[in-house]
Amino acid sequence: MRKHRIGIAFFYHESHSFSPMKTEIEQFRNEGYYIGEEIYDAYSGTKTEVGGFLDVLIQEDVEIVPLLCAAAVPSGVVSTEAYSIIEEQMLQSIREAGRLDGLLLALHGAMVVEDLFDPEEHLLGKIRELIGPIVPIATTLDMHANLSEKMIDYTPLHFGFKTYPHVDMYEQGVHASIALLKQLKEGVHYYASFEKLPMMPPSINMRTAEGPMYKMIEWAKQAEEEEGIYNVSVFGGFPYSDIPMVGASVLVVSFDPQKGKETAQKMASLFWSVREEFIMDLPGVKEGLNLAMSIEDDKPVVLADISDNPLSCGSGDTTELLREMLKMNIPDTLFGGLYDPESIEACRKKGTGNKVLLSLGGKVSPEFGESVQVEATVVALSDGVFHNSGPFNQHLRVDLKGAAHIRVGNMDILLIGRPMSANDPEMFRHIGLEPQAKRILGLKAKNHFRAAFEPIVGRIIYVDAPGVASNRLTTFMYRYIPKPIWPLDDIEYEVERRRTEKWKH
């Protein structure tokens, strides 16, 4: 019997409709752009979705066909040009691959292109045109995917992350691969039941260790134990995408469409019932700093500058928290990583051990705070390359495009050459900074950093500074989202849903 040929591909971006930083092809090339065999070097042994695909397929009697992997750090919408280049490369690699019996595709689910609201749906449509309606496709999706009904039309097999911080990307890659192989080898038939909710909860309180998303994931796992149910994904959505398909949803993959539908409806009702728990009130910068100062602990206190978290599309260069921390000049304080290639260049020109005048941050989004003028000492310089040590994207190579450790008064600051969340302590350690040794850490981060930092830090305080990733959704001028939608509008979903059900019959 001839071997099955399984294609693997990855196309990842989370796009913020209100960010001024458009995502160009360069951002994909900086983060990860691998064609064909290059994919093995980049992802073998990593705890990523593609790492999961590879580990399963290598043990099977199948032929792996590596196609294309393109990923960029979350940012503003993807330019039409960048998307077209990647889509064409993807389709070209599928054309050149010849016959494929199955396709594993790691997607994000919240990409937006200048002229496309739902590019992942568009891409799947194009792929279906090429490979036909029969060849099985399985995808992995972020918990923050704004999943649309059309995506389900192309394949029932979508596997959302069940953890936030997303430390199960690898496991979902494994699940997708196993499901696809079962379909191919055993002829298993899957059904998808999809429920979209009229809500777009902010992600600040969407962690799966506690709170409403913990409950949802526990319920999802319970449902998966029931007969006829294969997989349950709960998607919180990504509220910074100004698109008609924004928001939360539930997807149930089953062997029994009736049971699948009932489970999806039940999960949607539960999701709706916990929605208010996603809302959090956060302290402002000064209030957060005073709170941090009042805490006696031998572990560092973290002030997370969530509104400028690069993994939520922040520019990584807003200055309000930095400015206040510099004013207070607290000993044993570390701030980073601040995106500022110009200042890194100025440090490079002066060399280590020397003083330099810098205008820090505030260059991409001055509306969220102007640059801060400082005299700094250049302590260390690096190329900015390290490998993640923590559980999030473990072992993946990260290239910051340069880094500088500077000292201003009592404060250590890490400057980095492209926006990147402080999700792994190696970001600091690779240049000789030990976050564990500090009293206060000001981090450009939100939730993912907890996976690696929680074991070494004490209290974590989210501060409400100005920024594009603010959890106050009322600050954004939405144009394309469906109305009404919670939490912007006060609606009664159950009533609405029952009414819609009546119309259907």
Ligand SMILES: [Zn+2]
């Ligand atoms: Zn996510």
